[in-house]
């Protein structure tokens with residue numbers, strides 16, 4: 001498991017970072033500091049350039065504590081917060097591209113990103129092209145003089161292709177094109193895009209970092225000062241704001257991230273291995289299993305796996321599917337993932353693809369393995385399969 005920039009284990013860094021450090025005695029966690037107006041005691045302090053805290057929208061000590069920990073996690077120098085993971089992606093692309101530019105987006109992207117590409121960026125004259133997530137270094141052939149960003153999501157959170165980020169960043173570097181990686185699946189803990197040459201690593205903090213399904217937030221982390229300035233400026237221009245209360249909640253999640261992820265990882269692998277033995281299941285999509293087509297890439301670049309994976313159920317009538325889902329007790333049906341609870345949903349991925357067809361038959365089901373006891377989770381799925389098979 002990797003070390004942070006100061007040489008300590010990331011696990012230690014997540015506990016020790018972002019602590020209050022401007023008093024002689026202080027609580028172990030940064031208390032919630034809510035503010036819009038921030039007052040200065042003197043004319044000189046008001047006129048000073050580069051003040052630490054200027055206005056609530058630009059962040060208070062609560063936000064600063066969280067961004068320090070996120071820099072630790074993603075091994076970056078600068079982190080900027082946004083109100084959701086989706087707004088982090090939109091803000092980043094808006095910061096990098098302007099009218100007349102071209103952006104490459106992986107075909108495996110989380111589906112609302114496609115709406116940003118097709119119904120938002122296009123309206124402002126930014127050309128969006130979707131590429132094969134397995135393009136690797138061949139992405140070089142798609143780069144144009146106007147290309148201003150490559151967006152990756154690895155593994156794709158619906159179809160779980162692992163992207164060859166080092167090969168993509170090598171191809172992009174020679175043409176000076178920033179690579180942006182949605183790193184939410186690894187929670188920043190199991191993979192480090194910046195070390196692999198990416199320019200920006202994005203998190204939906206909503207998922208594992210906040211970890212309790214009660215807070216929405218996104219982050220953009222980089223080591224590049226000029227890019228950081230653009231990200232910060234665009235965030236401010238759009239008037240984006242994260243509440244101090246949410247920053248506090250997300251920061252509390254950081255402290256236990258490493259331990260929670262270990263349970264998500266173990267439960268997901270056990271569930272995937274059990275599902276692989278079921279006659280109704282035709283395919284497991286879990287990068288940590290040797291039968292995954294990108295297993296070797298995952299093993300090379302990742303130090304572990306989180307709790308999100310997929311499986312393909314053989315074609316069956318919809319009423320059978322309904323019986324499966326309706327008989328589950330511990331797996332809830334709902335969007336998002338990364339919280340403490342197990343989730344399961346059908347994903348109609350074929351309709352989201354444009355560059356590479358989705359060629360499995362049957363229903364893709366996405367599972368998020370929560371922190372429940374694994375025996376209860378397996379028994380729950382067993383109940384679902386029995387209900388499905390009974391006429």
Ligand SMILES: Cc1ncc(COP(=O)(O)O)c(C=O)c1O
Pocket residue numbers: 084085086087110153157182184185204205206207216217218336337
């Ligand atoms: C991979 C990935 N990135 C980004 C997002 C967006 O995050 P948020 O819900 O915080 O906007 C999601 C949400 O499901 C996601 O799965």
